[in-house]
Amino acid sequence: MRTAVVTGATGGIGSAVVAALVGRGHRVVALGRDADRLARLARDGVTPVAHDLRRGRAAPPEVLELERLDALVHCAGVAPVASVAGTTAETWDEVLGTNLVGPARLTAAALPALRAAQGAVVLVGMAPGLQDVPRWSAYAGSKAALRELAGSLRAEEPLLRVALVNPGGTATPLLARVRHELGRPYDPATALSPAAVAEAVADLLDSPAAGWRDVVDVLG
Numbered sequence: 001m002r003t004a005v006v007t008g009a010t011g012g013i014g015s016a017v018v019a020a021l022v023g024r025g026h027r028v029v030a031l032g033r034d035a036d037r038l039a040r041l042a043r044d045g046v047t048p049v050a051h052d053l054r055r056g057r058a059a060p061p062e063v064l065e066l067e068r069l070d071a072l073v074h075c076a077g078v079a080p081v082a083s084v085a086g087t088t089a090e091t092w093d094e095v096l097g098t099n100l101v102g103p104a105r106l107t108a109a110a111l112p113a114l115r116a117a118q119g120a121v122v123l124v125g126m127a128p129g130l131q132d133v134p135r136w137s138a139y140a141g142s143k144a145a146l147r148e149l150a151g152s153l154r155a156e157e158p159l160l161r162v163a164l165v166n167p168g169g170t171a172t173p174l175l176a177r178v179r180h181e182l183g184r185p186y187d188p189a190t191a192l193s194p195a196a197v198a199e200a201v202a203d204l205l206d207s208p209a210a211g212w213r214d215v216v217d218v219l220g
């Protein structure tokens with residue numbers, strides 16, 4: 001049975017990825033912080049684990065003890081809205097810690113198991129085509145750096161498959177919050193469903209080597 005680790009498993013996209021991967025026969029170690037939502041993930045094939053990407057060890061024991069890891073899917077992320085002038089040092093720390101440094105440290109800790117399985121690393125980026133967005137520099141900067149992390153990892157680790165998956169606006173608490181703070185309308189009915197993003201991730205992980213794509217834009 002294939003094993004996957006999913007971060008942000010308590011969130012909109014991450015919880016859908018957990019469901020999709022379990023549906024396709026993976027055993028999933030599901031990482032998140034919120035205790036209630038973690039508890040709701042528990043079912044056959046899913047091991048929920050509390051792990052804060054910004055604090056403490058790079059990876060929890062449930063990840064470190066894996067001998068083989070077929071897929072590491074990074075879905076955790078935060079996206080506060082603030083101008084360059086108004087972004088505090090704490091906010092820079094939070095965004096870069098959650099969206100970039102935490103994923104980099106977790107990936108490094110999981111590398112022996114990923115190499116053993118010739119596994120895949122999927123990093124969820126930002127909506128395709130977004131550029132020069134006012135009041136979103138920390139988020140956009142962290143995701144630009146995540147793209148570079150993916151590129152370096154791909155170049156350094158020839159045994160692994162590494163992809164950046166870029167979903168368009170997806171109906172999750174994060175998008176609702178961002179649209180509210182940007183003063184823009186939010187209609188979940190016109191956004192992508194988390195399940196559609198999750199199917200794209202699961203399809204990629206199921207694809208043969210020749211079908212692998214380094215960048216996947218999910219636009220519905």
Ligand SMILES: NC(=O)c1ccc[n+]([C@@H]2O[C@H](COP(=O)([O-])OP(=O)(O)OC[C@H]3O[C@@H](n4cnc5c(N)ncnc54)[C@H](OP(=O)(O)O)[C@@H]3O)[C@@H](O)[C@H]2O)c1
Pocket residue numbers: 007008009010011012013014031032033034035037051052053054074075076077078079098124125126127166167168169170171172173174175
């Ligand atoms: N929604 C969109 O339109 C959209 C579009 C493009 C890209 N994305 C990206 O997709 C990813 C998932 O977003 P989403 O929309 O599903 O957001 P979401 O529903 O708000 O979920 C965010 C997840 O990140 C986790 N998280 C936040 N800080 C963390 C920390 N310090 N340590 C560990 N986990 C932490 C949360 O865990 P807890 O709740 O347990 O703290 C939660 O599981 C993000 O990287 C986001 O940038 C989203």
